[in-house]
Structure formats: structure tokens, C-alpha cells
Amino acid sequence: KxxxxxxxxxxxxxxxxxxxxxxxxxxxxxxxxxxxxxxxxxxxxxxxxxxxxxxxxxxxxxxxxxxxxxxxxxxxxxxxxxxxxxxxxxxxxxxxxxxxxxxxxxxxxxxxxxxxxxxxxxxxxxxxDPETLESLGLIKQSQQFNQKSVKIKTKLFYKQQKFNLLREENEGYAKLIAELGQDLSGNITSDLILENIKSLIGCFNLDPNRVLDVILEVFECRPEHDDFFISLLESYMSMCEPQTLCHILGFKFKFYQ
Known part of the structure; x- marks a missing residue:
């Protein structure tokens, strides 16, 4: 009742x-x-x-x-x-x-x-309710409508916005470059830097692929710290798709031909 x-x-x-x-x-x-x-x-x-x-x-x-x-x-x-x-x-x-x-x-x-x-x-x-909408003829299939609704809500509320260009989030990328360009002669380890990088990605919505690109750029400028950067890249790649590094390096080689 x-x-x-x-x-x-x-x-x-x-x-x-x-x-x-x-x-x-x-x-x-x-x-x-x-x-x-x-x-x-x-x-x-x-x-x-x-x-x-x-x-x-x-x-x-x-x-x-x-x-x-x-x-x-x-x-x-x-x-x-x-x-x-x-x-x-x-x-x-x-x-x-x-x-x-x-x-x-x-x-x-x-x-x-x-x-x-x-x-x-x-x-x-x-x-x-979707089933009511279907009975009213406002939608064709309630199940399909539900699936579409979930996808849209996920895209709107849960998909993270990522900033790819340096000018889109200059503060975040500036902090990233400062982190990678600091004096590495002390007790600074690649694990510590990686944690700081992850914090910057989360705080400023930095694109992880673009972050990897910046790490490679700084590595090029500081080849004397190869042990540090190789260790950092190996740790960072555990969070990415295996092909990502190949794609970025391939793009760089093609761009600089």
C-alpha cells in the first residue's frame, strides 16, 4: 500500500x-x-x-x-x-x-x-526507471540504455582529465622539471623521486605519457646520472603499458631525423 x-x-x-x-x-x-x-x-x-x-x-x-x-x-x-x-x-x-x-x-x-x-x-x-521508459516507448531497450548511461556517467565523473601540453599546467610541469633537475649527489634515490612524481601527476592531473617524455628529456641533458635515470625509468615503466616507452622513443627518433 x-x-x-x-x-x-x-x-x-x-x-x-x-x-x-x-x-x-x-x-x-x-x-x-x-x-x-x-x-x-x-x-x-x-x-x-x-x-x-x-x-x-x-x-x-x-x-x-x-x-x-x-x-x-x-x-x-x-x-x-x-x-x-x-x-x-x-x-x-x-x-x-x-x-x-x-x-x-x-x-x-x-x-x-x-x-x-x-x-x-x-x-x-x-x-x-529504464524499464518504464521502454514501456512508454521513449527508449528502445532498457538494458542498452542502462549500459550507455553507465558509460556516460563514468566518462563524466570518473575519467581523469589529463594535461598533455606544458602550457596547460605550467606549475605542475615546472615542479616536475625541478624535481628531476635537482642535485642528485646526496641521499636522493629514484624511489623517492618516483613517489614525488606520482604525487605531482595526481595533484596537477599531468599526463603520465608526457611525464615520461619529460623524464627522457632531462635524462638527455644529464647523461652523467645514467644509473639514477635508468633506475627511475624502470620503476616508472611498471605503472605504464610496456609499449609506451617504445612509442615515445620512436616518435622522438622520427621527429629528430
């Missing part, structure tokens, strides 16, 4: 919808729309009113055409009506998915289909 909240829409309005209920509901929504703030109690009551109206459709007390018609009139009251309605559909989508009665799920689907002209496909794709 769906959780009951404070009733904003009396049952009498639904019973006498065509006679007086529709007008009462419109009047209520107009009053609740006067305060545009999302933090106000009237905003929450407005959401609740749309929820209760939709809930009556799901229970079979109101036809989906009647609900979509009045929602169309209400959409003139608020610019954010599509987003609010999508939030209501999102809640009902979850609730009807948990119900055993198939009829209520069908009523919900019919209601959303009747309101597609009020809420854009893009907004619904953000809020509704």
Missing part, C-alpha cells in the same frame, strides 16, 4: 470532478503557485496536490484524460511545472513498481503517456 500523506485534494472533488471538483482543484493550484520559492510550504503542498491527483488516476477514481487536461491548464501557473510533474511521476514509478496489482501500474503508464506533451523526453529519461 502506498504511504498516505496529508490530504490536500478532498475525495469529494474527485467524485464531483466535472461539476465542481475540477474548478476547485484549479483554484487550489493557482493559490499554491503564487509563492514561487521551492523552500515554502505552499510549494510542497503544490507537489502534494499533483501527487494526489495522479494517485486518484492510479486508483481508478479519475480518468487519465481528465487529469492530463487539468494538468495542462495548471502548467501555465508555473514555469517549473514539467520538472515538478516529472518528480511526481518518479515517485509514483517507484511505488507502482512495488505493487502487485497490475491495473495500477497500467493506469500509471496511461497517465504518463497522456502527459508526454507536458514533460519533455529528456526530463523523463532523467527521472524514470
Amino acid at each position: 502506498m504511504a498516505a500523506a496529508t490530504v490536500v485534494v478532498p475525495v469529494e472533488w474527485i467524485k464531483n470532478w466535472e461539476k465542481s471538483g475540477r474548478g476547485e482543484f484549479l483554484h487550489l493550484c493557482r493559490i499554491l503557485s503564487e509563492n514561487k520559492s521551492h523552500d515554502s510550504s505552499t510549494y510542497r503542498d503544490f507537489q502534494q496536490a499533483l501527487y494526489e491527483l495522479s494517485y486518484h488516476v492510479i486508483k481508478g477514481n479519475l480518468k487519465h484524460e481528465q487529469a492530463s487536461n487539468v494538468l495542462s491548464d495548471i502548467s501555465e501557473f508555473r514555469e517549473d511545472m514539467p520538472s515538478i510533474l516529472a518528480d511526481v511521476f518518479c515517485i509514483l514509478d517507484i511505488e507502482t513498481n512495488c505493487l502487485e496489482e497490475k491495473s495500477k501500474r497500467d493506469y500509471f503508464t496511461q497517465l504518463v503517456l497522456a502527459c508526454l506533451y507536458l514533460v519533455s523526453d529528456t526530463v523523463l529519461k532523467e527521472r524514470l
Whole structure:
């Protein structure tokens, strides 16, 4: 059973919808729309009113055409009506998915289909379950949609941005060159420098391939420290693809021909 909240829409309005209920509901929504703030109690009551109206459709007390018609009139009251309605559909989508009665799920689907002209496909794709979107005909395959969504989110939120050019992150690369160009006669070891390099890569989002290129450039300028740089390169290459060093050296040889 769906959780009951404070009733904003009396049952009498639904019973006498065509006679007086529709007008009462419109009047209520107009009053609740006067305060545009999302933090106000009237905003929450407005959401609740749309929820209760939709809930009556799901229970079979109101036809989906009647609900979509009045929602169309209400959409003139608020610019954010599509987003609010999508939030209501999102809640009902979850609730009807948990119900055993198939009829209520069908009523919900019919209601959303009747309101597609009020809420854009893009907004619904953000809020509704992929299987619901498939049943509405908004996507072809929910499984494929899920896979695509995961790929996009991974690219947006987890893929690290890497700076390849020195001018894109001059501070980071300057610190890298200073690290490699320091006096190596003391207790400086390749392992210590490698840890510092890894910290710079993480802190400044340096491209690891470009870092390897810089290490080779500094090695060229300081051949007398070959033991140090060979040890550093061997340790650094354990973090890279084996072919990376070959590719970079090959590119250098080709460039300097």
C-alpha cells in the first residue's frame, strides 16, 4: 500500500470532478503557485496536490484524460511545472513498481503517456526507471540504455582529465622539471623521486605519457646520472603499458631525423 500523506485534494472533488471538483482543484493550484520559492510550504503542498491527483488516476477514481487536461491548464501557473510533474511521476514509478496489482501500474503508464506533451523526453529519461521508459516507448531497450548511461556517467565523473601540453599546467610541469633537475649527489634515490612524481601527476592531473617524455628529456641533458635515470625509468615503466616507452622513443627518433 502506498504511504498516505496529508490530504490536500478532498475525495469529494474527485467524485464531483466535472461539476465542481475540477474548478476547485484549479483554484487550489493557482493559490499554491503564487509563492514561487521551492523552500515554502505552499510549494510542497503544490507537489502534494499533483501527487494526489495522479494517485486518484492510479486508483481508478479519475480518468487519465481528465487529469492530463487539468494538468495542462495548471502548467501555465508555473514555469517549473514539467520538472515538478516529472518528480511526481518518479515517485509514483517507484511505488507502482512495488505493487502487485497490475491495473495500477497500467493506469500509471496511461497517465504518463497522456502527459508526454507536458514533460519533455529528456526530463523523463532523467527521472524514470529504464524499464518504464521502454514501456512508454521513449527508449528502445532498457538494458542498452542502462549500459550507455553507465558509460556516460563514468566518462563524466570518473575519467581523469589529463594535461598533455606544458602550457596547460605550467606549475605542475615546472615542479616536475625541478624535481628531476635537482642535485642528485646526496641521499636522493629514484624511489623517492618516483613517489614525488606520482604525487605531482595526481595533484596537477599531468599526463603520465608526457611525464615520461619529460623524464627522457632531462635524462638527455644529464647523461652523467645514467644509473639514477635508468633506475627511475624502470620503476616508472611498471605503472605504464610496456609499449609506451617504445612509442615515445620512436616518435622522438622520427621527429629528430
